[in-house]
Amino acid sequence: MARFDLSDEEWAAIRPHLPKQGRGPQRKDDRTVLNGIFYVLRTGSPWRDLPERYGPRTTVYNRYVRWGERGIWQGIFDVLATECEDALIFIDSSIVKAHRAAAGSKGGSWRKVLDAHAAVAAARFTSP
Structure with missing residues (x-):
């Protein structure tokens, strides 16, 4: 194991x-x-x-x-x-x-982080 x-x-x-x-x-x-x-x-x-x-x-x-x-x-x-x-x-x-932006790095608001995660989750990496 x-x-x-x-x-x-x-x-x-x-x-x-x-x-x-x-x-x-x-x-x-x-x-x-x-x-x-x-x-x-x-x-x-x-x-x-x-x-x-x-x-x-x-x-x-x-x-x-x-x-x-x-x-x-x-x-x-x-x-x-x-x-x-x-x-x-x-x-x-x-x-x-946590993403480094979650710790409050420059330009890292929660809304931007969540929007970026949503964009990545919606992306398709294979041809339909």
Whole structure:
């Protein structure tokens, strides 16, 4: 088990809240993909530098984005936050990184930062 991988206890808490397998091909192991997502989020490394043990980076990235669009992440966070008093402390302080403008650097108002984040989130990096 790698440093950023889910423990058995963490996996047991998250697994029941994941979406069920739909029609189509069998999807890659959810635990492996989640470990890959958490690796990128915790280390701040680019998706292209994802270690091979987590599977294809496109699979990991696509699962992260699609589950975000479908509200899966929000649902998981909401459930975990209600089940554990310390969950909000973990989510709020351990994995959130602030942009340097958030610290009040020159020209860094919150509105500009939020607008920049919204513009990046709306950008498409692949051809439709």
